[in-house]
Amino acid sequence: MARKIVLGINGAHDAAACIVVDGELVVAVPEERLSRVKYHEGYPFKAVDYCLRVAGLRSLGEVDSVVINRYTHNDYEPEIRRSGFDGELVINPSHHLLHAYYAWVASDFRRPAVLVLDGSGYNYGEYERRGSPLIGPPPQYSEMEEAESMYAVGEDGSLELVRKKWGLWDSMKPFMRFPSLGHMFSAASQYIFGHFQHAGKTMGLAPYGDASAFPEPFIEYDGDDLVFDTTWVTKLPPRSDLPAHLDPICRNLAAKVQEELEPAVIHLCKVIHEATGSEELALSGGVGLNSVANGLILRQTPFSKLFVTPASGDSGIAIGAALYGYHRLTGDRPRWRAYDNYHGQKYDDRDVADAVAGAADFVRAESVPRVVEAAVADLVDGKFVGWFEGASEFGPRALGHRSIICDPRPGDMRDRLNARVKFREPFRPYAASVLAEHVKEYFDVAADDPFMMTVAPLLPQQIEVIRSVCHVDDTCRIQTVDPEHQGLYRRLIEHFHEVTGVPMVLNTSFNIRGEPIVETPQDAIRCFLSCNLDVLYLNGLRITKLTTGGSGAPATLVPHLVEDVSLAATTESVGGGASVPSYFCRTRTGQRVPVDADEYTLLHLIDAERSIAGIAAALPGRSEAEVVDAVDDLRQRGMVRLARAAVGARERSER
Structure with missing residues (x-):
């Protein structure tokens, strides 16, 4: 009997795609994870191709039905038909009905x-x-x-x-x-x-x-x-x-x-x-x-x-569209295969090896025999840890497959995370991933929540114990992690509990301000090098980056501007004369990060060839040690990444 295959598409804001085969969700992904444009709007070309590939389909010609939600003034039928689809195309069944499905x-x-x-x-x-x-x-x-x-x-x-x-x-x-x-x-x-x-x-x-x-x-x-x-x-x-x-x-x-x-x-x-x-x-x-x-x-x-x-936002419309389309096509209620939210693809060791090789001059990767224990040691040591494993989550909540985690106990972790890792506003709170059987020891909860969709008050006696996941109103958004949780994340929290007595970690999405959550190993390494994350666990590999503090000869390191960062200066006219210029660094997400005149001059000297010592030589009046410190501060603010000295020499030889 031929399989019944339905593609669901959201072609408005939060564009996404989903494929259901014989009543089971096989794959779903938001377009933003692939385009790297947050809230991506329009037809999700990349997400459709991704879903077809993961589902093992050669083209849209193998799909029986396509259900699409789109703005009424858009028309994506030509794109769909040119892709080889000749089945039933269902356009704009009720937007709310697709949410409901x-x-x-x-x-x-x-x-x-x-x-x-x-x-x-x-x-x-x-x-x-x-x-x-x-x-x-x-x-x-x-x-x-x-x-x-x-x-x-x-x-x-x-x-x-x-x-x-x-x-x-x-x-x-x-x-x-x-x-x-x-x-x-x-x-x-x-x-x-x-x-x-x-x-x-x-x-x-x-x-x-x-x-x-x-x-x-x-x-x-x-x-x-x-x-x-x-x-x-x-x-x-x-x-x-x-x-x-x-x-x-x-x-x-x-x-x-x-x-x-x-x-x-x-x-x-x-x-x-x-x-x-x-x-x-x-x-x-x-x-x-x-x-x-x-x-x-x-x-x-x-x-x-x-x-x-x-x-719950409109990316979920793609899932609802595929489920509705299957019900419409067959009369059968679709089945929900697993109580999870991991609908993306899994990346294998070769994918990870290729990503690491592409950044070999900037990172060091090591295979650790006891990954969970190594990660917990990093957490207890106060490090910010990127955690990447398994299939990606669908939607805005990171649930342990594309997460940034840290120790929830120190009171300054939230502020440091906002300022130096996520680069976001200081009032923004963070969530906790909690072992399900211990959640009521810390929170006044009405029910378990594996998807981090509810906020609960902290019990008064626990507020100072886990201060960095406590919002200003003494509440916290929680993810309850049960024993059947996919991957090593549950085991990591269990071991953190064994070591510290606290059955949770602070959990936030693996991204920085203005960017979607990372999807691929390449995305993870790129984000890792663009912020002040200390260590990245990528499918079990422990990855660290070059820092001035971790090098015996920091002045020999070669600074690079982080990808897609640009420099600008503005001068306003005041009373017919020019004011003092303002300098800033524009990140790839459009954020403007102010820098002073000395930092601006230093950033202009970064050409991916000169070492820190070479840059210091071009800055009269500034010692090499001062430039090392200045470069490291820029690195921590997400503007600079560091490479080994050989990188610049190789780039010159390739020109």
Whole structure:
């Protein structure tokens, strides 16, 4: 019997692809992991090719059905047809329905209520002309878009629509104004951080603010319905030039939208519970990434079980599209093969060896017989460790396959990690990966959470024990790690527990500010060389980098600018004359890192040929030791990487 193969595609923001074969998810990947452009928008060419390759398919011609979610003004049918596909192409079934399929199937619940909360889906007229199912009665205007959706599983085992709310846009520019929970949060994130995608930052900033600074409600309640005021953002003063955590308006606005969001989510959970009578809730859509609100659901609603899709944002639409397409094609409910979120490919020893060989002049790799013990020794020694193994996670949470980890006990680890490794704002919190059987010894949790989608309060007596995973409001986002966890990550935490008495590590995604999580071994090494990570464990290899402090002759090392870093200087006109120039280094993600005039001059002398001693000779008045220190500081700030002296000589001989 021929296999049934379905490709699901999200071709909007957070583009992604997924392949389901005979009802089982075989592979899924976000386009951003491959393009290295965060929140990649558009047709996911690289992700589609990746999924075909991992699934063992030669072309789209072997696929039976393609289901694609895309903006209504885009048309990707030519790309799909030119790739050899001649099967059924399903375009824009309900955006919320695809979120719901992912939540329903991945939850593995028997008869869940399914709640979809995000910014918005697409408009009723688009769905009607596509023949989309489960869109309910027509709203007042055909251009109204999905604002929230509720589903249940019927007695025949299929998804049924319980309720759908539609809304009209007030504006998209300069701020998103639409009557939904997601866009309320997006508008605040646009104001505070300059982009609607930064809702996670807004959630992290909220405990630093005072919601009472905005006394008027953004949401009111009319029976079961939420009534949104979308005018509040128009009344805000112009955004100051201060960083968000130093601006009281930004802090207070973050607190306000979080305070409005939490009771609204609880309200809708109670509404869907009353409508369905289910004890199980499956939640998806971008609002599902608000782990603080998620942590309240089992405490404040009648539901006894909760599942939040690990990729609740729109990348998860690709998975929902593939699952929906299979159900549509065969009439059978897809199967969820494993309770995990590792949907990418596994990279073998040859892939790792090639990546290491490509960076051989910058790193040292050694095979260690007891990898777990070596990694724990590094953690206890206060090192920041990159951990790479197995198939990549799908979605925004690193779950031990593409993670940066460190000891959660020292109080300064969070600040150092933000400043020197992740290069992100100082208020940003970190998560903990905790042995599942010990989680209640440290946190007031309502249930296990293997996907790091909920926040829980710390028990008061443990706050000072694990200070670096404790946010300012004494909470922490947690990942419970059970004994069946894939790979060595569980064993690493077990050994850390044996050595320290603490059954957890601080865990954050393996990336730096503005970049997607690493996908390949090459990505991992590149990121490792672009920040102040101390050591990288790559499929069991222990990899270290050259540093001035670790070299017997640091002045002989040859500094290189980190890949895609550029230098710039700006001079403003003041009263008809030029001001003092400002110097900065622009990273590959667009971040501007200020440097002083001496650092700027030094950076301009870095040509991948001169050693530190050679650069010092070109800087009159600066000693070799001073230049060594200056180069090392630039390395720690993510601008410079160091190579052995032979590199420059080889490059000259190749020219």
